[in-house]
Amino acid sequence: MNSTLLKPFEAQLIPYTAVQGIEARSVLVLAPHPDDEVFGCGGAILRHVEAGARVDVVVVTDGGIGGPADQRQAESQAAAKILGYGDPVFWHQEDRALRYSEALVLRVLDQMDSSETDLLYAPSPWEMHPDHRQAMAIATEAARRYTRPIRLAYYEVGAPLHPNVLLDISAQADAKELAMKCFVSQLSHQDYTRHIRALNSYRTYTLPPTVKGAEAYRVLEPGELAAGWSCGFQPSPQRWDGCLRAEDMPLVSVVVRSMDIDYLSQTLDSIALQNYPHIEVVVVAARPDHRPLPPKCGPFPVRVVPTSVSLPRSRAANAGLQNARGELVLFLDDDDWLMPGHIARLAATLHAHPLAPAAYTGISLVDALGAPLGQAFDMPYDAVQQLAGNLTPIHAVLFRASVVAKGCGFDESLDRYEDWDFWLQLSRLGPMVHLPGVSAVYRIHDSSGVHQDAGPLGASAQVVYEKWRSQWSSAELGAMMQRVWSFAEQETALQNTRSDLAGLQTELHRHQLLVQEQTNVIAEQAAHIGRQEHTIAAQSQQNDTLVASMAKQSMDLAIVRDELRVTVNSRSWRLTRPLRWLTGAYQRWLTM
Secondary structure (H helix, E strand, O other): OOOOOOOOOHHHOOOOOOEOOOOOOEEEEEEOOOOHHHHHHHHHHHHHHHHOOEEEEEEEEOOOOOOOHHHHHHHHHHHHHHHOOOOOEEEEEOOOOOOOOHHHHHHHHHHHHHHOOOEEEEEOOOOOOHHHHHHHHHHHHHHHHOOOOOEEEEEOOOOOOOOOEEEEOHHHHHHHHHHHOOOHHHHOOOOHHHHHHHHHHHOOOOOOOOOOOEEEEEEEOHHHHHOOOOOOOOOOOOOOOOOOOHHHOOOEEEEEEEOOOOOHHHHHHHHHOOOOOOEEEEEEEOOOOOOOOOOEEOOEEEEEEOOOOOOOHHHHHHHHHHHOOOOEEEEOOOOOEEOOOHHHHHHHHHHHOOOOOEEEEEEEEEOOOOOEEEEEEOOOOOHHHHHHOOOOOHHHEEEEOHHHHOOOOOOOOOOOOHHHHHHHHHHOOOOOEEEEEEEEEEEOOHHHOOOOOOOOOOHHHHHHHHHHHOOOOHHHHHHHHHHHHHHHHHHHHHHHHHHHHHHHHHHHHHHHHHHHHHHHHHHHHHHHHHHHHHHHHHHHHHHHHHHHHHHHHHHHHHHHHHHHHHHHOOHHHHHOHHHHHHHHHHHHHHOO
């Protein structure tokens, strides 16, 4: 492909030109660890220093898991001397335990106020490392609240972002690589220099051959920040009025009933990436030989509830309830996972509905390999439909722990549909609040053993019906009967709607054919006109040639006339007139 050509569609997805600098007077770089400021935006820092801008770098964590904290700090200081911006500031937060908090947002705001920052760099929302994502949430919230005009530039380190700016760092590549080599402790684990060099080289794919290296950024203008820009999820958690620390927000206990299957790591990773700041993870080991787990899941503490015997599903759920310390509780089975904003969305919804016992949201369905099935559970709350069947998977629901004291618990006689039975208990306390939109994933696979015997006619559903039938009030029975009796009318209306739709589709198809016929006629007329225009053009060209020839002949004739006139009026012509007469008479005599 020729990357120098501006492609109208592709250029909407990625820049086809590189900028020589990102304009700023005062720059603040927020780096989660010592090295991210160089790997992610070392070229940009060099550009800003060359342009005379002020550059401040804040390294948020001590990087202690990746190596000795004092060594990593010294490496960052050595790299700073090569980049030429001064000395970085170290906040010494615990490595791999960074989490969004009001205190850190305010600290970033103070830093920006003191330096009158007009450009803030932070890791992108596409990053995988939990510290990077938490730093992104902190920076985004600080930028939104900042009272001066500011732009936010997301940079990439561990995962490519969706850029709207490509920065040419061809002239800075050598200095950046020299700065990257300062991080000896990290290069002993991975050849990050090679990785970042490859990333910067890849970013020249749509650029002219003269650009040998580029850094990619997603730059948000002040208007986008004010409008609450996000890339598919809420970058920062919902604020609670008066909460200055994460610890002041309601603690959410995520209960994982684990059979120690291969999917467990992915499940725990999805919890680590949550942008809600106050979470504990309670893993109920439902088998006695469960493997040990680390004490933290990203920034969140992990507690394992051991067992000496294998636990059925309902019994494991109750063990989780008994060990949950949170004000809010969410169950997550060990083969499913959450999107980053799942808990924050649900917690904010319960905060806005203080009388509701629970809130639930949409869940996307995937197959055993994680491929989307094109289906989702995202139905509005319907108390009557809840009586007839389960509305949603278990990890769609965030509920208040206080419901346990009110008598709600998992029926240990149930081996299936224990979550549906639990929702029916919750519904006795009040309606569940539905939050539209998908933010978690439900895996469908045969090895789970819970998808067989499904549906209202299955034996498992019959057990639930038998339990609840005696508890249904006359009003509930009446509502179900009304739904049943209205089914025929609704089915007839649906069939009529389908029939009307089919008729509209037929009419639309007929119009489409008519339009196609007219299009074909117009195309043929256009082709005929084109042929006529070609013939006219050829005739016009012939006429132009004939006119030019006649013009030349006319010019030649005029020249001959002028020459003849000169000759006739000349003295020699007059003196030789008798001789010409005698010559002519002699020729006439010879022909007699």
